[in-house]
Amino acid sequence: MRNTITTHINGRDITLSDVPPDRMALDWMRAEGLTSVKEGCGEGDCGACTIALGIPAGDHLEWRAVASCLLFLPMLDGRAVLSAEGLASPAGTPHPVQQAMAERSGTQCGFCSPGITMSLFALSRRTERDEESVLDALAGNLCRCTGYRPILEAAGTLPLSVPTESETALAGRLAGLSATPLFYSYGGRSYYAPTDLAEALAYRAAHPEAWVIAGGTDMGLAITKRDQHPDSVLSLARVGELTRLTRHAGGLTIGAAVPYTDILAAVRDRNPALARLLRRVGATQIRNQGTFGGNLGTASPIGDSLPALIALGATIDLVAPDGVRSVAAETFVTGYRQTRLAPDELVGAVHLPDPPPGARFYAYKIAKRQDQDISTLSASFLISVENGMVTGFTAAFGGAADRPIRARSLEKALMGRPWTLDSIREAGAALADDISPRSDVRGSARYRTELASGLLARLWHETRTAGGIPATLDMV
Ligand SMILES: Cc1cc2nc3c(=O)[nH]c(=O)nc-3n(C[C@H](O)[C@H](O)[C@H](O)COP(=O)(O)OP(=O)(O)OC[C@H]3O[C@@H](n4cnc5c(N)ncnc54)[C@H](O)[C@@H]3O)c2cc1C
Numbered sequence: 001m002r003n004t005i006t007t008h009i010n011g012r013d014i015t016l017s018d019v020p021p022d023r024m025a026l027d028w029m030r031a032e033g034l035t036s037v038k039e040g041c042g043e044g045d046c047g048a049c050t051i052a053l054g055i056p057a058g059d060h061l062e063w064r065a066v067a068s069c070l071l072f073l074p075m076l077d078g079r080a081v082l083s084a085e086g087l088a089s090p091a092g093t094p095h096p097v098q099q100a101m102a103e104r105s106g107t108q109c110g111f112c113s114p115g116i117t118m119s120l121f122a123l124s125r126r127t128e129r130d131e132e133s134v135l136d137a138l139a140g141n142l143c144r145c146t147g148y149r150p151i152l153e154a155a156g157t158l159p160l161s162v163p164t165e166s167e168t169a170l171a172g173r174l175a176g177l178s179a180t181p182l183f184y185s186y187g188g189r190s191y192y193a194p195t196d197l198a199e200a201l202a203y204r205a206a207h208p209e210a211w212v213i214a215g216g217t218d219m220g221l222a223i224t225k226r227d228q229h230p231d232s233v234l235s236l237a238r239v240g241e242l243t244r245l246t247r248h249a250g251g252l253t254i255g256a257a258v259p260y261t262d263i264l265a266a267v268r269d270r271n272p273a274l275a276r277l278l279r280r281v282g283a284t285q286i287r288n289q290g291t292f293g294g295n296l297g298t299a300s301p302i303g304d305s306l307p308a309l310i311a312l313g314a315t316i317d318l319v320a321p322d323g324v325r326s327v328a329a330e331t332f333v334t335g336y337r338q339t340r341l342a343p344d345e346l347v348g349a350v351h352l353p354d355p356p357p358g359a360r361f362y363a364y365k366i367a368k369r370q371d372q373d374i375s376t377l378s379a380s381f382l383i384s385v386e387n388g389m390v391t392g393f394t395a396a397f398g399g400a401a402d403r404p405i406r407a408r409s410l411e412k413a414l415m416g417r418p419w420t421l422d423s424i425r426e427a428g429a430a431l432a433d434d435i436s437p438r439s440d441v442r443g444s445a446r447y448r449t450e451l452a453s454g455l456l457a458r459l460w461h462e463t464r465t466a467g468g469i470p471a472t473l474d475m476v
């Protein structure tokens, strides 16, 4: 067990033993003079604080853009870190990403530029780049003055950055560190990052007051926005069993601490509609950290994962020191911000089935913006139609009640009916029995009710083939 934070920042090994564990990486880096890392919002929204985190992956580092304002300092342990200060060569030659930003006039006041440059650096490590991945890379970075055209042009000219020999050696060293548990404490506060599930569960049982974090994108806000400070933190981010994603015939088993970025890559071919939905969770920086376990742990009525998991018939493993129980996704949240988790339990994994043959999955998220915004309302549907009749239909909504819900009355009203707009209109009345939306800053109850019916109609329109009403829906 190690008790110091060991990291490698901008080419230098750093060991820390005298900083509180609930200090955010942003604050610490700025205090150390790395002032290219800017603070804009302090809540993961603007990208000004973006740094690149190098995660050991075999013979290289996988560089990911993350929001340092939501990164607990011990999350740097076993990782390499790059900020804009570390991009240029030791002789001072600008990195190709910096060069591209300068040549294309991608900066004016410059406040956003270091964060954007780090997002572009992470992008420059990717061999496969298309327009969508470029837009994705920049969606979490706000620029108030340049306008995005020159920045996108800079992104379009980036050469591929390749790992160097020294990076390979560093990756090996950091992998060794990451495989060892960390128990770091300073100033009466502690941070425990075990690598083994049994140890995580034993700690949770012995320290029920400890904050549990995975990506920390939600819990980080409690520090930066609500000024709360935990005495102890249990990090699940490197627990082997929780960070595993397994593919098998019929679906995926996704460890609770697997970041969205990896989930997205795994579902892209198997379930493109789910991939499109997950692509709309936060922006790249949030998806590089955030997890299903954290999304379920918040039990938010507008969390994006649960409606999709319900419609797809997923099950969720709840793990405790004395064993595992599996619950249907639709029963996991029991009330406003309430779950079935017992005090000594953690979410272990999500078993995500592929849509069965003949069924099609559709997922919609209505928010004020395309990227980096939480849902006003979301809906997920799994539907089968044979000979023009509905033979299978599962519907789930987020933002339509005090918790994500399965719309059983709607399902009943559509099952066995012809798949026509008339059936949709009639069944839409049953939806009123399922949903009870609230009014809040994102939308009134009435608006949400209209949206729910509207999404049902949209589903019908989207299932139509060129020839009109489909006899059978083929899987896409
Ligand atoms: C800028 C920004 C944009 C966002 N956009 C979206 C969005 O579009 N859609 C959306 O749904 N959410 C969004 N979120 C919210 C958040 O990112 C997600 O809910 C994410 O999935 C949380 O995962 P995490 O691992 O970071 O959670 P953490 O912050 O680590 O944890 C969140 C909660 O879950 C608990 N928890 C974590 N792991 C487990 C586990 N294995 N077992 C039991 N409890 C656990 C924690 O104790 C805590 O209560 C956004 C957040 C930010 C800051």
Ligand code: FES
Pocket: 038, 039, 040, 041, 042, 043, 044, 045, 046, 047, 048, 049, 050, 067, 068, 069, 070
């Ligand atoms: S300061 Fe805005 S995302 Fe971190």
Ligand code: FES
Pocket: 106, 107, 108, 109, 110, 111, 112, 113, 142, 143, 144, 145, 146
């Ligand atoms: S150059 Fe001013 S915010 Fe982007």
